[in-house]
Amino acid sequence: MQNTAMNESTAANSASDEDNQISCDTHGCRHTTFVCRHLAADPVQPWYCDYPAEDNPWPDAWCGECNLAYEREGEWNELNSDVADIQLLCSGCYDDGLAKSVGYLAGDALIAWEAYVDDCCQSLNSKQSILQDDFQINQYPRWDYDQATAQLVFSGADVPDLIADVEFVGTLSTVSHTWKWSWTNFSLLAPVRSRINAVRAVGEANNYPHLLVPLWHADQADGWHMTSIATDVLGGIAAYRAPSDNGYIFMVILDLRHASQA
Ligand SMILES: [Zn+2]
Ligand SMILES: [Zn+2]
Incomplete structure (x- = not known):
């Protein structure tokens, strides 16, 4: 979404880190962000903001009403900034x-x-049988994934290794009980999150907020739901869930073959 800085201090980007800190009763000392007063008062509505970027994790955000005022002017200026009444x-x-x-x-x-x-x-349930029926992945004692090659390799069995080409969909934290899309997880290498924006595009086309919001409260069923959507959108042949430090990484399997066929 089109966006410009709502506040001089974000536009200038020259303030020191200390100037960008705010003390919150709930969260303690955190980074300062800017939202319109309507989102601050009631966040349960569409947020108009850029997607998070590695150098801008909390882009300025405003509500639908403010977005009309923004689009009328094409920028935030003295004619429309009163509507937004920006809050920290x-x-x-x-x-x-x-x-x-x-x-x-x-x-x-x-x-x-x-x-x-x-x-x-x-659709995903009917696809998942390929993992057992055709490739018997349970007979492999170990698996490893390599983000640089975007491959998930099952090994250690009497039969040749299995190689899966994968795209990471997102991570489900069983600590914070949140789902985080891989497109906003900048600690992941690019090869495992190079296709996932296509899922976000489906969200944009259909106004599906769960596909557009980078992180939201979720359980494992939600993780599978998002992964089933990603499998459909990306034309995957199956999906896989691997344990991670704080929960699970969900991936779409785009192709699966024995190492001897590689
Ligand atoms: Zn806070
Ligand atoms: Zn607003």
Whole structure:
């Protein structure tokens, strides 16, 4: 989404780190972020903001009403900035608010989203049998993934190793109970998250907030739901869930073959 800085201090980008800190009663000392007063008061609505970037994890955000005022002027200036009445939020409150925003789906839009999730889950369920029926992945005592090659390798069995080409979908934290899309996980190498933006594009085309919001409260079922959508969008042949430090990494398997065929 088109965006410009709402506040001189973000535009200037010259302030020291200390100037970008804010003390929050809930989160302690955190990074300063800027949102319109409507999002600050009620985050459960669509957020108009850029996607997080490695050098800008909390882009300025505003609500739909403010976005009309923004588009009218094509920028934030003295004619429309009163509408937004920019508020400072700590980055923890920003993350919490944005995470809650997915809850605005209701009525027919919610029904359409749930139907889409159901369709993708059924499709993935029918695909998953390939892992056991055709490739018996359970007979491999070990697996390793290599982000640089975007490969998941099953090995240690009497039969040739299995090589899967994968795309990481996201991570499910069983500590914070959150889902984080791989497109916003800048600690992952590019080869395992080079295709996932196509899933976000489906979210943009259909106004599916769960595909657009970088991180939201979730359980393992949500992880599989998002992975089933990614498998469908990316034309995957199956999906895989691997344990990680704080939960699980979900991946789409794009291709699967024995090492002897590689
Ligand atoms: Zn607003
Ligand atoms: Zn806070």
